[in-house]
Amino acid sequence: MDTKIPAELGYTSEHEWVAVSGDTATVGITAYAAEQLGDIVYVEPPAVGSTVTAGETCGEVESTKSVSDVYAPVSGEVAEINQNAVDDPELVGSDPYGQGWLFKVSLSAAPDDLLTAEQYAEITGGDSE
Amino acid sequence: MTPTPSDAPSPRATPLHAVHRRLGAQLVDFAGWSMPLRYGSETAEHRAVREAAGLFDLSHMGEIAVTGAQAAELLDYALVGHLSALKPGKARYTMITAADGGVIDDLIVYRLAEDDYLVVANAANAATVREELAHRAAGFAAEVADRSDEHALLAVQGPRAAAILAGLTATDLDGVGYYAGHRAEVDGRPVLLARTGYTGEDGFELFCAPADAEPLWEALTRAGAGEGLVPAGLSARDTLRLEAGMPLYGNELTREVTPYEAGLGRVVRLDKPGDFVGRDALALRAESGPAARLVGLAGRGRRTPRHGHPVLYEGRRVGEVTSGAPSPSLGRPIAMAYIAADLPVEPGADGLAVDVRGRAEPVDLVPLPFYRRER
Numbered sequence: 120m121d122t123k124i125p126a127e128l129g130y131t132s133e134h135e136w137v138a139v140s141g142d143t144a145t146v147g148i149t150a151y152a153a154e155q156l157g158d159i160v161y162v163e164p165p166a167v168g169s170t171v172t173a174g175e176t177c178g179e180v181e182s183t184k185s186v187s188d189v190y191a192p193v194s195g196e197v198a199e200i201n202q203n204a205v206d207d208p209e210l211v212g213s214d215p216y217g218q219g220w221l222f223k224v225s226l227s228a229a230p231d232d233l234l235t236a237e238q239y240a241e242i243t244g245g246d247s248e
Numbered sequence: 249m250t251p252t253p254s255d256a257p258s259p260r261a262t263p264l265h266a267v268h269r270r271l272g273a274q275l276v277d278f279a280g281w282s283m284p285l286r287y288g289s290e291t292a293e294h295r296a297v298r299e300a301a302g303l304f305d306l307s308h309m310g311e312i313a314v315t316g317a318q319a320a321e322l323l324d325y326a327l328v329g330h331l332s333a334l335k336p337g338k339a340r341y342t343m344i345t346a347a348d349g350g351v352i353d354d355l356i357v358y359r360l361a362e363d364d365y366l367v368v369a370n371a372a373n374a375a376t377v378r379e380e381l382a383h384r385a386a387g388f389a390a391e392v393a394d395r396s397d398e399h400a401l402l403a404v405q406g407p408r409a410a411a412i413l414a415g416l417t418a419t420d421l422d423g424v425g426y427y428a429g430h431r432a433e434v435d436g437r438p439v440l441l442a443r444t445g446y447t448g449e450d451g452f453e454l455f456c457a458p459a460d461a462e463p464l465w466e467a468l469t470r471a472g473a474g475e476g477l478v479p480a481g482l483s484a485r486d487t488l489r490l491e492a493g494m495p496l497y498g499n500e501l502t503r504e505v506t507p508y509e510a511g512l513g514r515v516v517r518l519d520k521p522g523d524f525v526g527r528d529a530l531a532l533r534a535e536s537g538p539a540a541r542l543v544g545l546a547g548r549g550r551r552t553p554r555h556g557h558p559v560l561y562e563g564r565r566v567g568e569v570t571s572g573a574p575s576p577s578l579g580r581p582i583a584m585a586y587i588a589a590d591l592p593v594e595p596g597a598d599g600l601a602v603d604v605r606g607r608a609e610p611v612d613l614v615p616l617p618f619y620r621r622e623r
Contacts, residue, residue: 155274158289160574161550161574179551179605181551181574183487183573184483186551186605
């Protein structure tokens with residue numbers, strides 16, 4: 120599995136990625152996290168319209184062996200969830216930075232404390248692109 | 249996200265460690281051993297074992313030789329089973345308990361010859377089992393010796409296992425019945441060939457010299473190439489055994505339960521002659537009935553009950569999950585759990601739930617095993 124770390128995204132030490140476009144952020148889990156989890160069988164993103172707070176848990180990703188919390192990497196209101204990933208959780212493992220995204224947030228504040236790809240690579244021992 | 253990579257200090261490597269690395273396995277520390285959790289998709293490995301065959305490295309298991317003129321008498325005294333009645337060439341699933349009946353380990357015992365037994369223990373319990381057996385051997389003309397370092401263990405499990413093995417051995421596999429173990433040659437190498445397993449499928453376990461493990465693995469891989477054989481890790485092994493309703497030590501079996509709670513009272517041979525460790529406590533438990541009941545649960549939703557989650561009945565806590573996983577064969581979460589023995593629930597009952605991380609998930613009580621192969 121390709122666990123390259125896209126340079127243009129922001130990351131958390133809890134293995135979420137964030138793509139910021141204007142005042143909207145798209146959130147998913149990293150390829151490294153998906154690889155560690157194994158076959159993903161269930162994802163539960165936060166509810167549309169709910170408020171998420173950076174650093175707090177807001178969802179679950181469950182694999183055969185374990186369940187992990189998803190931590191909100193940014194603060195704001197959940198604008199959209201990826202229903203395709205809910206219906207077909209394998210997408211999160213097979214295309215974590217693409218079709219496997221989890222949810223979008225309307226930012227209430229500019230994100231801070233996100234890691235760069237290089238910094239995230241140091242945590243996971245992987246290679247940034 | 250909080251994945252937990254394997255970073256514990258220097259677990260032991262099995263003789264197949266280099267093979268696992270070459271195959272790109274995700275390795276985890278399991279009972280002090282570095283073991284393959286999965287090679288690719290654990291769900292695909294699970295399905296391969298159900299539909300074709302899987303190849304497992306089980307070299308972490310402990311092998312203890314019990315030999316001598318009174319080996320049979322010692323095992324009758326030390327274990328709950330009637331091992332003196334076992335015929336040479338046969339194997340038996342049994343347990344070793346403490347004096348209070350609490351389970352120390354579940355075991356497979358092979359009688360290789362009249363005065364020669366091999367006791368196979370779980371990796372985490374192997375040292376304890378060996379010490380207990382040595383302690384209980386006082387006064388018997390029998391020797392207890394740890395032979396774990398002299399054995400590697402491979403398993404070929406699945407409906408194609410016999411066909412795969414048949415091409416590598418002159419032994420008539422039809423003559424190797426379920427729970428039988430024979431000296432045999434596979435790919436020209438001496439093995440103890442046993443028709444045992446932990447997957448709910450037909451299959452074989454091969455005990456061999458550590459130096460023969462890699463050549464045997466390669467020979468089995470070549471022989472299985474056209475049969476759908478894939479290497480399979482501990483993750484698939486766990487979901488396979490759970491579907492088959494088989495207990496795992498540390499989950500369903502602990503010092504806190506007797507075989508009766510686990511629904512395995514049949515392994516306690518109160519009818520055998522002579523005293524054995526745990527007899528008084530186990531006879532009382534057989535008389536009074538188990539203190540708890542091991543049941544199967546199937547989730548109605550998609551969130552999976554896991555080890556330690558509380559079981560609820562009409563909102564009240566009535567037990568605890570021992571093992572749980574999403575079942576590849578059933579397509580829904582399954583779990584085993586201990587519930588209060590007197591709880592009046594039967595399959596089809598409403599009102600049962602599991603507290604999965606703070607939210608009650610409705611579950612159905614279902615008969616064990618969850619999965620039974622067609623024969």
